[in-house]
Amino acid sequence: MGEFVKLEVDGAVGTIRLDRPPMNALNRQIEQELHEVAIEASRREDVRAVIVYGGEKVFAAGADIKEMADMSYADMATKEQHGLSAAMSAVAAIPKPTVAALTGYALGGGFELALACDRRIAGDNVKVGQPEILLGTIPGAGGTQRLARLVGPSKAKDIIYTGRFVAADEALACGMVDEIVPQDEVYAAARRWAEQFTGGAARALAAAKAAIDGGLDVDLDSGLKLETHLFAGTFATEDQGIGMRSFVENGPGKAEFTGR
16 A cells, blocks of 8 residues: 555445545655556456545645656656556556546546546536646646547647636536536445446456447447457356346346356
8 A cells, every 4th residue: 555545445346545635736656656556456356346536625636746847858758658647547447447536626637537537426516627738738647638539629629728627517518527416425426336336247347448448549440340359258257157147047137247
């Protein structure tokens, strides 16, 4: 367990918890710890779904600008090979359903972390955005790529070019977040979503995630080939046999999967 990032497991739900008060600024130590915890969550068989959470007051207000202010091009080019972008990629690669529970602010690197998750549930007073342009730079940990894929290039350009903070209602309307709940219910709502998958067919869920995410980066024909390959692979799992036998014998939705 790291100093600022921990993986807490309860009932097959793993919570990646950021804890660097007051704003969970993402410094180099958090980047490294986040990377390590994401790999741990991926490997642990007792973790079947993952919540990323910054606490009741704030998700993450961005990168640690004091730490970055005096860095040179050479410093940043070297750092980012193992830095925030790599940490976000490790979160995105978790082969399990993931949900970001957003409270307070999710800005810059903080929102890039949310973008690395499969789903985003936000409090009704949340502010999200990519304000890097106001610092004379651009999002560098997936913001330009994942946001454009999520909301389309025109909306992503508006958000990134202006650097403005986006309130909860607009964020929901344009697809930056998927659900809005009262601020004090954010974690509970994220947990309800995650708990749907704790008894699910883990290998099939991983295959579905790989097919969707991998298919977004290639042409349709290549995506269909990827889907076919992953679909066939599920027939090497215990859960495929369990699921189909249960359907034949008992109807849909009654299978008790092993996760193997």
